[in-house]
Amino acid sequence: MAIAYLLGKASAKLLKVNINVPLLLVLSVIPDVDIIFNFILHTNVHRGPTHSVIVAILVFIPVFIYYRRKAVPYFLALISHSLIADFIVGGQLQLVWPLSRREFGLYQLGLPYIDINSPMNVALEFSLFVIALIVMLKTRDLYPFFQNNKLNLVLIIPIFTVLLPTFSGYPLKVPLLLVLPHLFYLVLFAISVLIVLKHILYRP
Numbered sequence: 110m111a112i113a114y115l116l117g118k119a120s121a122k123l124l125k126v127n128i129n130v131p132l133l134l135v136l137s138v139i140p141d142v143d144i145i146f147n148f149i150l151h152t153n154v155h156r157g158p159t160h161s162v163i164v165a166i167l168v169f170i171p172v173f174i175y176y177r178r179k180a181v182p183y184f185l186a187l188i189s190h191s192l193i194a195d196f197i198v199g200g201q202l203q204l205v206w207p208l209s210r211r212e213f214g215l216y217q218l219g220l221p222y223i224d225i226n227s228p229m230n231v232a233l234e235f236s237l238f239v240i241a242l243i244v245m246l247k248t249r250d251l252y253p254f255f256q257n258n259k260l261n262l263v264l265i266i267p268i269f270t271v272l273l274p275t276f277s278g279y280p281l282k283v284p285l286l287l288v289l290p291h292l293f294y295l296v297l298f299a300i301s302v303l304i305v306l307k308h309i310l311y312r313p
Contacts, residue, residue, distance in 0.1 A: 111237035113137030113186035121182045136186045138267045145270045160191040161206040238290040254301040257308045264298040
């Protein structure tokens with residue numbers, strides 16, 4: 110989410126367009142919706158079709174046609190998940206599905222394998238989280254999460270597909286230092302969703 114936010118923010122500034130930060134963060138984790146299939150159906154389809162750049166391009170074609178340059182930050186947020194984050198950490202991505210099931214990543218290119226528990230990954234992820242949080246605070250990009258905006262209900266997606274499953278069992282699926290960013294996003298997204306639901310359910 111940190112990479113997607115920073116890329117989306119930078120591209121929005123260059124293109125002089127406004128962005129919806131909650132939507133940007135949701136798109137950054139959309140490829141990981143396959144985790145819910147593994148969690149519920151006990152399958153092993155992670156880093157498959159939902160991580161495909163081909164699929165992302167096809168989905169975004171009508172979005173680009175309608176929104177043009179306004180769609181760029183959101184597209185970058187979506188593909189950054191596969192082309193940057195997962196490409197570096199773990200690899201084994203079916204980037205060109207359905208054309209091929211060949212797996213891609215730094216490891217597949219012959220470089221040392223980096224997993225989620227490696228000190229390099231922990232340091233990188235936590236540093237990016239801190240940088241993104243500082244930028245969010247300085248630019249007041251956290252403010253939209255506390256507004257009554259029905260679009261914020263899309264935050265239900267990362268809550269139930271990525272964040273809550275992380276805490277569904279012990280031992281945790283992420284290193285302890287990375288629990289803090291997970292908890293931060295989980296609490297932030299939950300508060301945002303509850304604010305909207307409160308206005309919907311208790312409307313006078």
